[in-house]
Amino acid sequence: MEFFAWCMLAAGIGMGLGSFGTGIGQGLAIKSAVEGVARNPGASGKILTTMMIGLAMIESLAIYVFVVAMIILFANPFTADVLKLAGAAAH
Amino acid sequence: MVHPFLILHWLEQQIHTHLGDHVTHMWFVMLVLILLAFLASRCIKEVPTGMQNLMEAAITGIENLIEETMGPKGKAYFPMLATFALFILVSNLIGLIPGLYPPTANLNTNAALALTVFAMTHIVGFKEHGVSYLKHFMGPILALAPLIFVIEIIGHLARPLSLSLRLFGNMYGHEIVLMIFIALVPILMPVPMMLMGVLVAFIQTFVFTLLAMIYIAGALEEAH
Numbered sequence: 001m002e003f004f005a006w007c008m009l010a011a012g013i014g015m016g017l018g019s020f021g022t023g024i025g026q027g028l029a030i031k032s033a034v035e036g037v038a039r040n041p042g043a044s045g046k047i048l049t050t051m052m053i054g055l056a057m058i059e060s061l062a063i064y065v066f067v068v069a070m071i072i073l074f075a076n077p078f079t080a081d082v083l084k085l086a087g088a089a090a091h
Numbered sequence: 092m093v094h095p096f097l098i099l100h101w102l103e104q105q106i107h108t109h110l111g112d113h114v115t116h117m118w119f120v121m122l123v124l125i126l127l128a129f130l131a132s133r134c135i136k137e138v139p140t141g142m143q144n145l146m147e148a149a150i151t152g153i154e155n156l157i158e159e160t161m162g163p164k165g166k167a168y169f170p171m172l173a174t175f176a177l178f179i180l181v182s183n184l185i186g187l188i189p190g191l192y193p194p195t196a197n198l199n200t201n202a203a204l205a206l207t208v209f210a211m212t213h214i215v216g217f218k219e220h221g222v223s224y225l226k227h228f229m230g231p232i233l234a235l236a237p238l239i240f241v242i243e244i245i246g247h248l249a250r251p252l253s254l255s256l257r258l259f260g261n262m263y264g265h266e267i268v269l270m271i272f273i274a275l276v277p278i279l280m281p282v283p284m285m286l287m288g289v290l291v292a293f294i295q296t297f298v299f300t301l302l303a304m305i306y307i308a309g310a311l312e313e314a315h
């Protein structure tokens with residue numbers, strides 16, 4: 001059953017690392033956008049649109065990690081094999 | 092991890108068909124949209140009131156966005172893009188009503204939407220440029236074409252993947268966060284999360300529609 005403990009660890013640490021990088025990336029993007037709007041408030045509409053696309057692109061990295069974590073937790077392809085092996089070892 | 096009691100799931104069990112929840116909820120969203128369109132266009136007036144006002148505001152917003160990102164050529168693709176926007180928006184928002192489930196929180200619905208965008212991009216490209224659309228994949232230098240071609244193909248195949256996974260991850264993640272909050276503190280605690288859900292619903296609709304626009308605009312422009 002150590003397998004499932006490692007799965008939990010992998011999902012948690014993976015999600016943490018993924019959101020760490022994504023957070024820094026999005027923070028940098030928003031910093032530049034806010035600076036741009038502060039210098040030229042007239043361009044705020046265009047900056048907002050561009051920033052949204054950029055944020056969505058960066059965010060998808062964290063979303064991929066989230067999907068992988070969900071696969072590890074809820075739809076792990078190896079669960080049946082591991083349970084079978086564990087059952088064989090118990091007998 | 093969805094809402095413990097789904098109205099349409101219960102209805103579907105009463106008539107013993109084996110449809111997925113996302114299919115029945117998608118039909119529900121389609122019904123809502125048809126009803127909205129009917130109510131808005133039943134009696135069109137010069138000075139809009141009520142329902143017509145709301146729909147006109149939504150349509151004008153999408154039209155302006157297309158004008159900004161795609162230029163005058165994009166007008167032809169307005170029906171498809173507006174359908175995407177309205178469908179995804181209503182699908183996302185429906186998840187905030189207890190007893191209903193957003194069809195966009197299932198990968199199948201999103202894959203269908205993203206593959207439609209993917210197919211549409213290339214159909215538009217071939218319709219606009221003929222065989223010379225392949226120049227889009229070749230890069231500027233002919234000698235490097237085989238290398239660039241492989242990279243471009245991978246890049247184009249990644250588009251439907253990222254489009255569908257982004258929408259799916261956001262909506263499904265929101266559902267899971269909401270369920271965890273409800274399990275921890277059922278009273279008042281999930282409300283801020285639901286408020287953020289409204290924001291996420293609008294932003295994801297905006298992003299999906301905008302990316303679809305950008306992909307189609309990329310197929311429309313001349314090869315560099």
